[in-house]
Amino acid sequence: MTGFALNPRAVGIEEEGAFAVLDRALALKAAGRPIINLGIGQPDFDPPGHVLEAAAKAAREGPHGYTSPVGMPALREAVAADLTGRFGVGVHADEVVIVPGGKVTIFLAAMLFGGEGAEILYPDPGFPPYREAIAFSGAKAVPYPIREDRDFGFDAEEVLSLVTPATRLVIINSPANPTGGVVPRAELDALAAGLEAHPHVAVLSDEIYSHLVYDDADFASLLAYPSLRDRVILLDGWSKTFAMTGWRLGYGVWPKALVPQIRKIITITHSCVANVAQIAGLAAVTGPREPVERFRRTFAERREAVVAGLNALPGVTCRAPGGAFYAFPNVTGTGLSSAELAERLLEEADIALIPGESFGANGRGYLRLSYAADMAQIEEALARMGEFLAVNGRSKEEAMPGTR
Numbered sequence: 403m404t405g406f407a408l409n410p411r412a413v414g415i416e417e418e419g420a421f422a423v424l425d426r427a428l429a430l431k432a433a434g435r436p437i438i439n440l441g442i443g444q445p446d447f448d449p450p451g452h453v454l455e456a457a458a459k460a461a462r463e464g465p466h467g468y469t470s471p472v473g474m475p476a477l478r479e480a481v482a483a484d485l486t487g488r489f490g491v492g493v494h495a496d497e498v499v500i501v502p503g504g505k506v507t508i509f510l511a512a513m514l515f516g517g518e519g520a521e522i523l524y525p526d527p528g529f530p531p532y533r534e535a536i537a538f539s540g541a542k543a544v545p546y547p548i549r550e551d552r553d554f555g556f557d558a559e560e561v562l563s564l565v566t567p568a569t570r571l572v573i574i575n576s577p578a579n580p581t582g583g584v585v586p587r588a589e590l591d592a593l594a595a596g597l598e599a600h601p602h603v604a605v606l607s608d609e610i611y612s613h614l615v616y617d618d619a620d621f622a623s624l625l626a627y628p629s630l631r632d633r634v635i636l637l638d639g640w641s642k643t644f645a646m647t648g649w650r651l652g653y654g655v656w657p658k659a660l661v662p663q664i665r666k667i668i669t670i671t672h673s674c675v676a677n678v679a680q681i682a683g684l685a686a687v688t689g690p691r692e693p694v695e696r697f698r699r700t701f702a703e704r705r706e707a708v709v710a711g712l713n714a715l716p717g718v719t720c721r722a723p724g725g726a727f728y729a730f731p732n733v734t735g736t737g738l739s740s741a742e743l744a745e746r747l748l749e750e751a752d753i754a755l756i757p758g759e760s761f762g763a764n765g766r767g768y769l770r771l772s773y774a775a776d777m778a779q780i781e782e783a784l785a786r787m788g789e790f791l792a793v794n795g796r797s798k799e800e801a802m803p804g805t806r
């Protein structure tokens with residue numbers, strides 16, 4: 403307790419579990435422990451060289467003042483042109499709002515659509531800020547299940563069944579954190595068709611991992627659905643695509659009529675994004691894309707190793723994720739709860755992972771493993787997990803009787 407009278411909604415915010423694990427992992431590492439961090443969701447690469455050069459030049463030469471609250475015109479235009487090229491739908495610069503990190507678009511959407519009496523649907527398990535931002539706005543956060551037996555997608559009918567007259571927004575995330583699931587096009591078709599009966603409902607489509615899609619996963623952008631075009635908010639940014647998490651740069655594509663509303667919220671919060679970050683972002687979007695493809699190929703190789711390695715562990719099963727850089731193994735066969743397993747793997751095996759329940763009640767029984775670490779670390783972590791489970795878990799035969 404602080405002794406102050408505080409806003410209960412602010413006090414009620416639950417901190418994102420990944421940051422708590424990061425703090426603990428860093429503290430243990432500083433104390434000399436050989437921690438392997440598979441907890442944090444950020445690429446382990448440097449941003450492309452031409453991006454760093456553009457930023458260094460901008461730091462020297464400016465501009466150094468505020469920019470428009472919604473972003474530099476050149477950057478908004480470059481983002482619009484990029485999306486128009488990728489998805490074949492016309493996106494205009496005046497629909498693009500540049501923000502300090504992808505997360506900010508979640509907050510802005512929750513502030514704009516939320517409030518007392520509103521309901522907002524979000525995925526469970528899902529990225530924790532969805533639920534917290536909805537609740538902070540005063541709206542009711544209504545979870546819809548993400549299902550392992552659907553390769554960590556959702557059932558559109560189930561989502562639609564939760565829509566009420568109070569529903570203002572549905573949050574969709576594909577490829578997803580924490581599962582790596584990619585929602586199949588057919589399911590998005592069904593969702594879009596069903597939403598035609600609910601014209602009062604907008605959609606926030608979080609596509610921050612859209613450049614990290616593997617094999618034949620059938621990624622589709624909700625921005626490209628004509629029936630939803632005037633009520634989709636697209637969330638994307640530079641963090642995952644260009645390995646720029648610390649640069650705090652993201653964007654939303656908003657229905658044009660909402661941009662003045664968003665602009666007002668920005669002017670009472672961050673005013674605008676740092677010039678250097680915006681100029682770096684411009685270089686990233688307009689420059690060569692070879693580094694992005696290189697990052698994707700590297701993640702694809704690690705994904706193979708992670709999925710095979712996890713499936714070889716006693717009591718663990720893992721679906722091959724279609725996108726992002728997360729695996730979400732089911733650990734119910736180990737005989738340990740996911741919370742205990744995550745805790746003990748950190749304390750006893752020096753591996754930082756996130757328990758699935760940090761992402762919602764439906765995440766219980768799973769761990770989130772981020773494979774944004776090099777192959778040697780991944781192999782070492784899998785070996786340590788194997789040793790830990792050999793002593794503390796059930797044997798393969800006990801975990802899955804009759805499989806030998």
Ligand SMILES: Cc1ncc(COP(=O)(O)O)c(C=O)c1O
Binds near residue numbers: 529647
């Ligand atoms: C699903 C999802 N959306 C948005 C974000 C936010 O990204 P940023 O770091 O750009 O705020 C993340 C980051 O982990 C994420 O996993």
